[in-house]
Amino acid sequence: xxxxxxxxxxxxxxxxxxxxxxxxxxxxxxxxxxxxxxxxxxxxxxxxxxxxxxxxxxxxxxxxxxxxxxxxxxxxxxxxxxxxxxxxxxxxxxxxxxxxxxxxxxxxxxxxxxxxxxxxxxxxxxxxxxxxxxxxxxxxxxxxxxxxxxxxxxxxxxxxxxxxxxxxxxxxxxxxxxxxxxxxxxxxxxxxxxxxxxxxxxxxxxxxxxxxxxxxxxxxxxxxxxxxxxxxxxxxxxxxxxxxxxxxxxxxxxxxxxxxxxxxxxxxxxxxxxxxxxxxxxxxxxxxxxxxxxxxxxxxxxxxx
Amino acid sequence: xxxxxxxxxxxxxxxxxxxxxxxxxxxxxxxxxxxxxxxxxxxxxxxxxxxxxxxxxxxxxxxxxxxxxxxxxxxxxxxxxxxxxxxxxxxxxxxxxxxxxxxxxxxxxxxxxxxxxxxxxxxxxxxxxxxxxxxxxxxxxxxxxxxxxxxxxxxxxxxxxxxxxxxxxxxxxxxxxxxxxxxxxxxxxxxxxxxxxxxxxxxxxxxxxxxxxxxxxxxxxxxxxxxxxxxxxxxxxxxxxxxxxxxxxxxxxxxxxxxxxxxxxxxxxxxxxxxxxxxxxxxxxxxxxxxxxxxxxxxxxxxxxxxxxxxxxxxxxxxxx
Numbered sequence: 265x266x267x268x269x270x271x272x273x274x275x276x277x278x279x280x281x282x283x284x285x286x287x288x289x290x291x292x293x294x295x296x297x298x299x300x301x302x303x304x305x306x307x308x309x310x311x312x313x314x315x316x317x318x319x320x321x322x323x324x325x326x327x328x329x330x331x332x333x334x335x336x337x338x339x340x341x342x343x344x345x346x347x348x349x350x351x352x353x354x355x356x357x358x359x360x361x362x363x364x365x366x367x368x369x370x371x372x373x374x375x376x377x378x379x380x381x382x383x384x385x386x387x388x389x390x391x392x393x394x395x396x397x398x399x400x401x402x403x404x405x406x407x408x409x410x411x412x413x414x415x416x417x418x419x420x421x422x423x424x425x426x427x428x429x430x431x432x433x434x435x436x437x438x439x440x441x442x443x444x445x446x447x448x449x450x451x452x453x454x455x456x457x458x459x460x461x462x463x464x465x466x467x468x469x470x471x472x473x474x475x476x477x478x479x480x481x482x483x484x485x486x487x488x489x490x491x492x493x494x495x496x497x498x499x500x501x502x503x504x505x506x507x508x509x510x511x512x513x514x515x516x517x518x519x520x521x522x523x524x525x526x527x528x529x530x531x532x533x534x535x536x537x538x539x540x541x542x543x544x545x546x547x548x549x550x551x552x553x554x555x556x557x558x559x560x561x562x563x564x565x566x567x568x569x
Numbered sequence: 570x571x572x573x574x575x576x577x578x579x580x581x582x583x584x585x586x587x588x589x590x591x592x593x594x595x596x597x598x599x600x601x602x603x604x605x606x607x608x609x610x611x612x613x614x615x616x617x618x619x620x621x622x623x624x625x626x627x628x629x630x631x632x633x634x635x636x637x638x639x640x641x642x643x644x645x646x647x648x649x650x651x652x653x654x655x656x657x658x659x660x661x662x663x664x665x666x667x668x669x670x671x672x673x674x675x676x677x678x679x680x681x682x683x684x685x686x687x688x689x690x691x692x693x694x695x696x697x698x699x700x701x702x703x704x705x706x707x708x709x710x711x712x713x714x715x716x717x718x719x720x721x722x723x724x725x726x727x728x729x730x731x732x733x734x735x736x737x738x739x740x741x742x743x744x745x746x747x748x749x750x751x752x753x754x755x756x757x758x759x760x761x762x763x764x765x766x767x768x769x770x771x772x773x774x775x776x777x778x779x780x781x782x783x784x785x786x787x788x789x790x791x792x793x794x795x796x797x798x799x800x801x802x803x804x805x806x807x808x809x810x811x812x813x814x815x816x817x818x819x820x821x822x823x824x825x826x827x828x829x830x831x832x833x834x835x836x837x838x839x840x841x842x843x844x845x846x847x848x849x850x851x852x853x854x855x856x857x858x859x860x861x862x863x864x865x866x867x868x869x870x871x872x873x874x875x876x877x878x879x880x881x882x883x884x885x886x887x888x889x890x
């Protein structure tokens with residue numbers, strides 16, 4: 265996965281995005297259309313379930329996440345349903361505690377990426393000429409680093425700090441989001457309502473935020489789902505490499521790293537986080553795909569492309 | 570100048586510019602380090618002012634930053650990436666064998682994923698909305714969502730430890746034995762990378778194939794009464810390949826980043842694992858070298874794909890943009 269730093273479906277969607285007649289409430293149409301699809305419902309169901317598990321988990325956990333309840337790598341038993349981890353803590357408890365960090369950090373990284381990416385996309389799409397050229401070259405440089413490498417480069421300088429990891433994952437998303445929003449902006453900027461606003465002498469900043477931005481909401485929704493999927497993988501991946509949360513934190517990514525030496529005798533403390541992260545990313549990707557399909561569908565209906 | 574040549578030269582120029590900027594970013598990264606390389610090498614001995622100053626002089630740290638950059642870049646171009654701070658050995662020596670291992674791994678993954686994607690992508694497009702298409706769609710969507718370590722660990726559980734024991738779970742490639750004698754160590758890492766990357770290529774290929782099949786020139790070719798096989802091979806596939814080429818190159822370049830987690834997971838001695846170790850040890854010359862290699866591969870792969878696209882797409886080739 266991951267960032268795959270590639271032109272993904274949604275970027276293709278982005279290129280085709282936005283056609284005459286769609287404004288403001290269009291994103292509601294996209295959501296309604298997406299909701300009509302089975303895959304979106306399944307995705308929302310999965311996402312809701314895992315988030316609920318992560319939120320409620322600490323209350324229903326049988327032990328404290330740092331409490332020793334048995335021997336290291338003990339097999340499942342009556343006291344510890346899924347056995348214990350590498351130093352004898354309850355796996356069920358640590359799994360129930362460990363989802364919050366991944367989900368909140370991934371959400372934060374996604375929001376940073378959207379904030380920076382949308383701003384850059386709007387500026388490059390509307391400013392054009394040398395501002396556009398210069399910014400796009402800078403974005404190309406960021407794009408040259410796979411997201412995990414970009415994060416690692418900065419971790420090597422500053423050290424394994426959570427804020428840094430969230431920031432760098434977000435910054436890694438930004439150029440990819442900016443490209444989609446830029447493509448949408450280029451097209452919207454040609455439309456009559458933008459031309460009219462320009463003719464009335466409305467300031468460029470106001471045109472960007474009150475005329476153009478609302479028209480890019482639908483591709484934004486797709487980007488949100490997609491980037492959230494990658495954020496989860498990247499944040500958990502960095503924890504897995506040992507640069508995210510540090511012991512004794514209960515975190516799915518860290519759990520995999522800590523317990524993988526015992527994978528042959530006691531697979532549960534590795535398998536559970538892996539399965540939950542996997543299901544979560546499938547859920548968010550299904551939502552993103554549903555949105556993307558809805559977007560293309562609406563364009564076809566309104567005579568686009 | 571012919572428009573085609575001009576287009577290619579412009580693209581080349583942009584690629585060189587991006588490479589230059591990438592090198593500036595990687596170099597600047599070490600400049601942001603609190604303290605300097607001399608302090609990092611000496612550790613506590615940095616309190617010895619005379620030694621510290623001597624080493625600074627020796628490393629050229631007393632020169633202006635721009636000169637330091639020029640010297641460093643000169644080294645990079647001539648294959649001298651400095652010495653590792655941890656092992657005090659030239660980075661190039663430490664990385665050459667690892668780079669070779671990684672290259673073999675990526676090559677195997679590419680050789681596996683391209684035909685698979687080509688097959689599933691075009692078949693889905695041809696049998697659009699069939700059960701086969703739906704299965705491929707849901708399957709590739711789910712696989713594309715999964716982080717590499719999730720795929721890798723599931724493969725380890727299934728094929729190396731809990732269920733079957735078909736392949737080794739740890740891939741410590743021995744530098745003293747030829748690679749073809751230890752190919753079994755490449756099985757799981759290569760399949761992990763393939764499963765992570767093939768879904769993207771499949772999806773894009775399907776989308777571009779469908780677009781081409783619906784185009785007017787394919788309809789025209791059919792109306793002319795051409796055999797379906799010729800329509801597909803001569804008219805549809807070449808045009809569908811252009812966008813797929815881009816994505817393939819981008820994804821192969823992505824493999825260079827994807828190897829970081831996969832190599833760490835399997836204990837595979839490549840540049841990805843070297844990067845993880847170097848980051849943990851704050852071995853900056855090593856970090857710089859690996860980041861530069863990976864970003865460089867990305868830029869060059871991207872550049873090659875763009876130029877190939879210009880050459881294979883009939884519309885661009887004839888200069889009509």
